[in-house]
Amino acid sequence: MxxxxxxxxxxxxxxxxxxxxxxxxxxxxxxxxxxxxxxxxxxxxxxxxxxxxxxxxxxxxxxxxxxxxxxxxxDPDCPIRRMIVPNSSETVLSPEESPDPLHEERLSPVRGLTHMYPNRVLLFSNHSCSVYCRHCMRGRKVSASSERMSKEELEVAIDYIRKTESIEDVVISGGDPLNLSDTRIDWILGELESIPHVKICRLGTRNPVTLPFRINQALCEIIEKHNTDRLSIFCNTQFNHPKECTPDAKHAILALLKAGVSVGNQAVLLKGINDDPETMLVLHKKLLEMRVRAYYLYDPELIPGSRGFRTPLGKGIEIIRYMRGKIAGMGIPQFVNDLPGGGGKITLSPDWYLGYEKSTRKHAFVSAVTGKIHYSFEPEGSEEFVYKEFQEDMGGMD
Structure with missing residues (x-):
């Protein structure tokens, strides 16, 4: 009560x-x-x-x-508050929503492992996070004690990875893998490092945002120990708003960088929180100051009770168009849709390419900087590709 x-x-x-x-x-x-x-x-x-x-x-x-x-x-419109406190939109299940829209469970050969792409797997290390973000796309698993992964279950998942030689890249997620004990993290990374065909490990964690003090010396020493010529460790985190870019968060990022870990950001496009082009630009400028490179900007998933966060598809494309030319390319994320039904990620972007004029061998593009049309030439004798025809009916040509 x-x-x-x-x-x-x-x-x-x-x-x-x-x-x-x-x-x-x-x-x-x-x-x-x-x-x-x-x-x-x-x-x-x-x-x-x-x-x-x-x-x-x-x-x-x-x-x-x-x-x-x-x-x-x-302030009920505070962006951080919106990610902490539920509202009435979370009580409604829309017809298009599903607890598992990406079919991660159907693509799970053993408990706690999703094998969607031929050479990559997603390992669900645990069910716990420091903050249960209201937009979390794995609400079916996160915070549910029934989804806790025992060491024996993790051993079965790692054994699957060991026996499947096509797997080169393991994403460790959850929940938040950095909510595990140092001992458990050390063991998981050590097991992956011992598998010859596993070359890449990616830690998916929001703790640099929600609990930066977890990124302490002991943890970084464990990560650095396993970040070797046998296993390259990366970290993808999730900053969604400039208010999250604090000195404590930057300190955590710098600690990971000193352990040799490259850090990328996977923001989620959220209605009323960061679906404003200038807010997203400021966020990614701050991230570059923190030495975090942009990776993805996710279109929200069709998960139960998510109608309050979802935006039109065109909003993400509008934001990427706005950012281009105003920040270095390493600060512009790829806008992606993780396709329902296990279709995997696709990138979406503004259409800068206008078409090809075969008689002059010219490709036409619209510039993100000038807004004018610019041309580039196709090499002579190139007949391998078929391009859409450029219709020269636009004003403002350069």
Missing amino acids: LSFSSHEEIITNRKELFERTKWTDATSHLQNRVKGEDLSKYFLLTDSEKIGIRDTIRLNVSSTPYYLSLSDPF
């Missing part, structure tokens, strides 16, 4: 929460995580949020004190 607090009580409650948390100790943050029934102590809830907390059909609610400290307790 929720009990509701006044402005003054909320400010006092937040202060007490932050003071009892040992701020640079990741364990203390996990021990003091805020659950759904306690949100009213730290936010002045709207009616929609009260309904969402009570009736959500998604995953459980949980936030570290650190991540909660980035949110506004009195």
